[in-house]
Amino acid sequence: MRRRRTTVAAAAATAALATLLAGPSAGTAGAAERERLVIDLATDTGAFHGGAAGSLYGVYGDGVPSRNLIEGMHLRTVSTKAQDGPQHPGADALEMLPPFVDSGGKDVYIYMTDIYRGFPYQWPGADGPARLADFKEKIKKQVQQVLTMGEYKDHVVYVPFNEPEGNMFGTGEWSYNKVSWLKDPQHYFAAWKEVYHLIKGLDPDARIAGPNTSVLYSQVKGFLQYAKANDVVPDVMTWHELSSPAAVRTNVAKYRQMEKDVGVGPLPINVNEYGHNYHLSVPGQVVQWVSAIEESKIDADLAYWNIDGNLNDSAVEANKGNGQWWLFNAYGQMSGHTVKVAAPHPNQQYTLQGVATLDEDKKQSRALFGGKSGDAEVVFEHVDPKLFGQTVRATVQEIPWTGQVGDSAQPLRLADQELTVGSDGSVTLPMTGMNEMSAYQVILSPGGNGGKPAEPSVSWRRTYEAESATYTGQGYSRNGPEGTPSDVGKFATSGAYNVGGLRTGSDGVLAFDVEVPQDGTYDLSVFANSYNLYGLVKEQGPTNVFLRVDGKDPQELRLPLGYKWVVWGHTDTTVKLTAGKHRITLAAQDPDLGVTKGDAIIDKIDLALRDEKVTAPAIHEAEYATLAGTAPRYTYASASGPGAVPLPKGASATFWVHSPTDGESTVSVDHLGGGHASLALNGEKLDLPKAGGAKKGTDTVRLFLSGGINKITVTGTARELVLDRLRVTPSKGTLVPTVHQAENGTLTGAAKVTDAYTFATNGKAVTGIGDGKANALTLDVVAARAGRHALTIRYSNAEQAPATHYNPDPIARHADLSVNGAPARRVLFPTTFHFNNFWDLTVPVTLEKGTNRLTFTAEELPDFDGDTYNQYDQRSPYAPVIDRVAVTPLAAK
Numbered sequence: 039m040r041r042r043r044t045t046v047a048a049a050a051a052t053a054a055l056a057t058l059l060a061g062p063s064a065g066t067a068g069a070a071e072r073e074r075l076v077i078d079l080a081t082d083t084g085a086f087h088g089g090a091a092g093s094l095y096g097v098y099g100d101g102v103p104s105r106n107l108i109e110g111m112h113l114r115t116v117s118t119k120a121q122d123g124p125q126h127p128g129a130d131a132l133e134m135l136p137p138f139v140d141s142g143g144k145d146v147y148i149y150m151t152d153i154y155r156g157f158p159y160q161w162p163g164a165d166g167p168a169r170l171a172d173f174k175e176k177i178k179k180q181v182q183q184v185l186t187m188g189e190y191k192d193h194v195v196y197v198p199f200n201e202p203e204g205n206m207f208g209t210g211e212w213s214y215n216k217v218s219w220l221k222d223p224q225h226y227f228a229a230w231k232e233v234y235h236l237i238k239g240l241d242p243d244a245r246i247a248g249p250n251t252s253v254l255y256s257q258v259k260g261f262l263q264y265a266k267a268n269d270v271v272p273d274v275m276t277w278h279e280l281s282s283p284a285a286v287r288t289n290v291a292k293y294r295q296m297e298k299d300v301g302v303g304p305l306p307i308n309v310n311e312y313g314h315n316y317h318l319s320v321p322g323q324v325v326q327w328v329s330a331i332e333e334s335k336i337d338a339d340l341a342y343w344n345i346d347g348n349l350n351d352s353a354v355e356a357n358k359g360n361g362q363w364w365l366f367n368a369y370g371q372m373s374g375h376t377v378k379v380a381a382p383h384p385n386q387q388y389t390l391q392g393v394a395t396l397d398e399d400k401k402q403s404r405a406l407f408g409g410k411s412g413d414a415e416v417v418f419e420h421v422d423p424k425l426f427g428q429t430v431r432a433t434v435q436e437i438p439w440t441g442q443v444g445d446s447a448q449p450l451r452l453a454d455q456e457l458t459v460g461s462d463g464s465v466t467l468p469m470t471g472m473n474e475m476s477a478y479q480v481i482l483s484p485g486g487n488g489g490k491p492a493e494p495s496v497s498w499r500r501t502y503e504a505e506s507a508t509y510t511g512q513g514y515s516r517n518g519p520e521g522t523p524s525d526v527g528k529f530a531t532s533g534a535y536n537v538g539g540l541r542t543g544s545d546g547v548l549a550f551d552v553e554v555p556q557d558g559t560y561d562l563s564v565f566a567n568s569y570n571l572y573g574l575v576k577e578q579g580p581t582n583v584f585l586r587v588d589g590k591d592p593q594e595l596r597l598p599l600g601y602k603w604v605v606w607g608h609t610d611t612t613v614k615l616t617a618g619k620h621r622i623t624l625a626a627q628d629p630d631l632g633v634t635k636g637d638a639i640i641d642k643i644d645l646a647l648r649d650e651k652v653t654a655p656a657i658h659e660a661e662y663a664t665l666a667g668t669a670p671r672y673t674y675a676s677a678s679g680p681g682a683v684p685l686p687k688g689a690s691a692t693f694w695v696h697s698p699t700d701g702e703s704t705v706s707v708d709h710l711g712g713g714h715a716s717l718a719l720n721g722e723k724l725d726l727p728k729a730g731g732a733k734k735g736t737d738t739v740r741l742f743l744s745g746g747i748n749k750i751t752v753t754g755t756a757r758e759l760v761l762d763r764l765r766v767t768p769s770k771g772t773l774v775p776t777v778h779q780a781e782n783g784t785l786t787g788a789a790k791v792t793d794a795y796t797f798a799t800n801g802k803a804v805t806g807i808g809d810g811k812a813n814a815l816t817l818d819v820v821a822a823r824a825g826r827h828a829l830t831i832r833y834s835n836a837e838q839a840p841a842t843h844y845n846p847d848p849i850a851r852h853a854d855l856s857v858n859g860a861p862a863r864r865v866l867f868p869t870t871f872h873f874n875n876f877w878d879l880t881v882p883v884t885l886e887k888g889t890n891r892l893t894f895t896a897e898e899l900p901d902f903d904g905d906t907y908n909q910y911d912q913r914s915p916y917a918p919v920i921d922r923v924a925v926t927p928l929a930a931k
Contacts, residue, residue: 072468073382073414075407077394080420081378083333086395088114090331091366092339094311095119098128098347100137101866102850104357106720106747108141110694111349111363112370115145115337117197117310119152120180122901127839127849127912129346131194132183132902139193145337147195147247147276147310148184150177151206155910156842158205158212166214169206170229174236181240183902195245195274197310198233201252202226220257227264234270247274247308253281254289259296266302275303278311280341282387283330286312290334307336315343316521319351319442320530321365321477322408328369329393329406330385332376344442345601345846347868351442354607355877356868358445358746364437365406365477367694368449371664372404373397379405382414388474388523390414399669401425401484402661408437408477416467416480421459428459429486431680432467433662439475441565441606442529443598445746447696448656449479451495454679456485475532481662483680484672492657492679499646502550505535511546511626513539517639520604529604532565532642536604540583541637542574544626550643553619559648560615563608564624565641566597570836570871574637575599579797579872581636584628587613588620594631595624596797597638599871601846606641612648655706655765656695660752663691674710674760676734682762685715685754692751695766697743700830700878701926702773705750706765707737713757720749722882724929725825730759740772740930742828744880775830775926778817780804787813795834795874798921803834803876807853807917808896815894815917819925821885826928829855829892830880831865833918836873839911853917856893857883867918876921882928894920 092115097108119125121132128134131148138146151159153176163169177198184191199206206212207219207226219226230248237244249261254277265271275293279286290307297303309331317323318340331338340350347353352363359367374397383389392407405416421430435449457465467480505516518535521528539546554560568581575581580596591613598607613622622643626634646652660683661670667689672681683691697703707717707729714730716723719741729737729752741750743766752761781791781802788806795803807815821827831853839847848869854862863881870877883892898915900907907913 073390073410074417075382075390075392075414076380076417076419077403077405078378078380078419079396079403079422083376083378084335085375086372087332087335088112088370088372089335089337090328091370092116092308092310092337093350094339095126095129095342095346096340096349097134097138098850098868099130099133099866102128102347102356102868103349103353104747105137105141106357106749107349107353107359107363108138108143110359110747110749111352111366113138113141113143113349115147115308115339116143117147117149117339120148120150121183122908123152124155124908124910124912125152125157126346126845127847132187135187135190135193139190143193145193145195147197147308148180149197149200150180151200153180156212158208158210160212161206166225169214174233177233177236178240181237181244185241195247196237197247197250197276198230198237199248200250201278202249203251203255220255223257223260223264227261230265231268231270245273247276248272250276250310252278254293258293259300262296262300262302266300271302272305274308275305276308276310279309279338280311280314283326283391284385284387286327286330287334287385290336309336309338311341312338313341314526315529316526318343319360319362320439320475321361321437322439322473322475323530324362324365325406325408325477326387326391328365329379329391332393342845345848345869347850354443354445355746356879357744360442360444361437361440361446364446364449368406368437368479373400398425401670401672403482405480406477409474411472411474414469414472416469418465418482420463421465423459426459426482426484427486430457430459430465431455431483431485431489432457432465433481434467435479437477437479438473439530441608443600443605443607444565447698451492453494454492456491475530483661483670485680487672487677487680488675489677489679489681493651493654495651497647497649497651498555499644500552501532501642501644502552503533503535503642504537504548504640505533507537508549508551509537509539509546510549511539511544513541513544513546515539529606531604531606536639536641538637538639540581540624540626540634540640542635544634547623547625548640550622551619552622552645554615554617554645554647556617556647558615559612561610561646561648561652562613562622563610563644564595564597565606565608565643566638567600567603567605567607568597568636568638569603570599570601572637578635579874581634581638583634583638584625584631585611586623586625587615592628592631599875601848601871603639655767658693658695658764658766660691660761660763663693666690676710678708678763682710682760684758684760685713685752686758687754687756690751690753691761692749693764695743695748695750695764697745697748698768700745700828700880701742702740702769703743704767704769705739705741707739707752708762708765709737710734710760710762713754713759715752715754715759715761718751718753719929720744722826726929726931728755740769742773742926742928745878772930773927775924776819777922777924778819779922780815780817780920783815783817785815789813789815795919797874797876799832803919803921805919807894807920809915810897811895813895815920817892817923819885819890819892819923821887821890821925823927824885824887826882827885828880828926828928829883830878830924830926832876832878832921833867834870834873834876834921835867835918836869836871837914837916838869847912849912849914851896851914851916851918853894853896855881858886858891862895873919885925892923
């Protein structure tokens with residue numbers, strides 16, 4: 039359960055940090071040489087808001103991404119397309135509204151203009167008034183549809199116009215009259231007034247947002263003046279910040295001055311696009327935006343540059359998160375109020391920036407920061423002895439970059455130490471060997487209660503850049519620089535460069551010279567990319583290359599696919615190394631294993647010692663969990679960490695737990711006694727004996743965890759159980775899956791067995807499911823006992839709709855799954871980027887003891903009103919290609 043993918047350049051950094059934290063905290067030698075991030079716990083800057091966790095087009099539908107990813111990211115707002123709009127596949131407002139709200143989401147901003155195709159929007163009509171009349175009819179229908187959504191409609195915000203100055207009221211072919219409203223606003227202002235009254239007339243409680251300009255123009259002040267004079271002031275002010283974190287702070291202040299000058303507001307603000315390709319997926323970049331957005335106390339949505347349904351390059355597959363997801367998971371677990379953070383270079387992007395909170399009820403301070411490499415100091419000032427005492431416990435974590443499509447485990451624990459508060463009321467944490475692509479978290483709690491500090495979760499590790507490796511053979515290319523602060527449209531890349539040459543017909547060999555400190559097994563991650571629609575990649579899908587160590591022990595690796603070039607993921611394996619120097623090679627040919635098919639670029643390799651720190655169970659302290667109805671206490675001498683959490687009846691602690699694969703894990707519930715509690719997994723209460731008891735102890739359960747993110751909730755049921763922590767580690771032998779090959783099932787209609795996909799198990803899978811219920815796959819599976827089971831479907835899906843813009847438009851296919859003839863449940867399957875690239879997707883089902891019949895069908899979903907269908911091939915009538923289905927009990931004591 040420990041992360042294998044790391045980006046800090048030297049393991050010595052971890053050791054140095056742990057050593058420094060163990061030493062004195064008052065009077066820091068060498069402070070002048072280090073930049074300092076100063077956190078003033080005495081200066082309250084407002085209630086924690088959480089507004090940076092927003093997404094434009096980030097949710098495709100129910101299951102893409104999973105509800106776990108939405109809730110665990112603490113997603114607050116989503117901007118998305120009008121229901122049945124033809125802009126992109128999926129992301130239909132009223133289809134993603136219920137799962138988003140049920141997962142804790144606050145508001146869905148509906149881009150009403152996205153009922154049209156194209157960008158600029160292609161609204162029909164002979165002239166401006168005719169076009170506006172057509173749009174008003176479509177607005178009327180959208181509002182009427184929202185009104186059928188019951189209480190969910192209270193979470194809708196209407197956005198009538200999107201970037202109107204360059205679109206409907208700009209100068210282009212599809213504009214109202216080819217005159218920009220920035221120069222002559224009369225027609226836009228009149229249209230705003232008409233549309234505003236139309237929406238409010240249909241739904242008096244409606245919230246309307248605008249003007250939704252591409253930047254905060256000075257003309258927005260004139261818009262406010264008009265809106266006030268005509269009683270059509272928006273309920274939420276929106277604009278886009280495709281700029282920098284510094285511009286966020288500056289423009290929010292500028293806008294607030296406009297409000298004061300005009301005499302409106304203050305209105306809620308949603309900056310519903312922020313960030314660039316260079317920033318997204320990179321924790322050390324995005325934390326700088328987060329700090330500016332949180333400081334400004336506004337909502338903001340990550341920009342949509344790529345594919346929808348992946349939380350703006352936060353989600354991997356359906357249920358996995360990358361480093362950016364874990365950054366937002368940490369951000370969303372902040373609570374209380376924010377405090378003043380003084381950065382060494384205030385409000386300057388690509389420098390050390392941060393955000394911090396203090397929660398007096400929890401007696402905790404949390405800080406998130408990043409943006410620089412090298413050394414720095416994090417200083418907590420005015421540490422209140424009434425809250426923390428004279429000794430504090432500091433847990434330091436790293437959230438590394440793992441690529442846009444690279445799964446990430448929970449943050450690395452760099453150090454867990456007790457520190458004496460200095461005579462001046464401060465605590466200083468020296469940070470050594472930081473990486474600018476990583477974000478870091480410090481959790482400060484009361485110390486001195488005897489809890490044993492936890493070991494770091496990683497020891498020796500190194501990064502080796504591909505551009506520094508030795509290449510022999512033909513076809514070499516050194517590509518870059520990729521994304522940089524001066525070229526933010528390109529994707530971030532470790533070291534800014536990558537290497538090509540390993541492709542079909544190549545004899546290339548990329549050799550990394552490494553040196554390791556001791557004999558042992560090492561985790562090896564290859565950061566790589568193949569563009570799924572590139573000619574050489576189309577043939578096979580994942581590009582295969584061959585790994586050797588010192589010319590021996592060959593392994594074949596399949597490298598990650600992406601939706602564009604330079605979209606990074608990682609392929610992970612292990613190698614056995616003796617202490618000293620070695621040569622690790624990636625080759626396009628291997629005399630024993632074959633040749634490469636496809637074309638790949640390599641960014642770097644990460645190497646980490648797989649020792650007892652890595653293989654030990656992952657520790658999830660209760661006092662750091664998401665708590666409801668309770669708060670931590672720090673008076674338990676026998677607790678593992680700084681404290682523990684009492685759980686009276688109904689109180690709960692929620693943990694976000696990573697699993698590297700779909701399968702069994704052992705979950706140990708460590709408690710100090712006093713009562714009992716129930717367990718729930720991913721929102722489902724488990725049919726297991728209650729945890730707890732009168733005395734201190736451990737209850738161990740076996741749970742089926744989905745690959746990626748799992749939500750485990752412990753809820754008090756009797757008296758007051760004192761919960762210490764969870765420990766989680768992969769295991770096997772108790773929850774044994776039964777595997778059923780799809781080709782052995784019963785096929786009807788057009789469903790058929792195919793051998794076209796070489797990476798399917800045994801080279802066979804089933805295709806042609808769907809386009810009507812008659813085309814089906816039926817499998818009979820046997821359950822040893824009745825109850826909840828995990829159904830793990832190995833599938834592929836590469837359907838993609840034609841796009842009118844820079845966004846690739848992959849389609850999430852669906853399967854209508856019926857168990858024992860019951861009404862079908864619709865399951866969405868995100869793109870795997872190629873039909874020969876297979877992923878696992880797990881759904882929970884209830885089975886009877888003995889034989890159960892599973893039926894997979896599919897048919898195209900009609901539009902919301904049920905009488906029309908999408909005319910741009912954006913809703914598939916087909917299920918994915920199905921390779922196999924595994925059935926596993928969900929839990930056991």
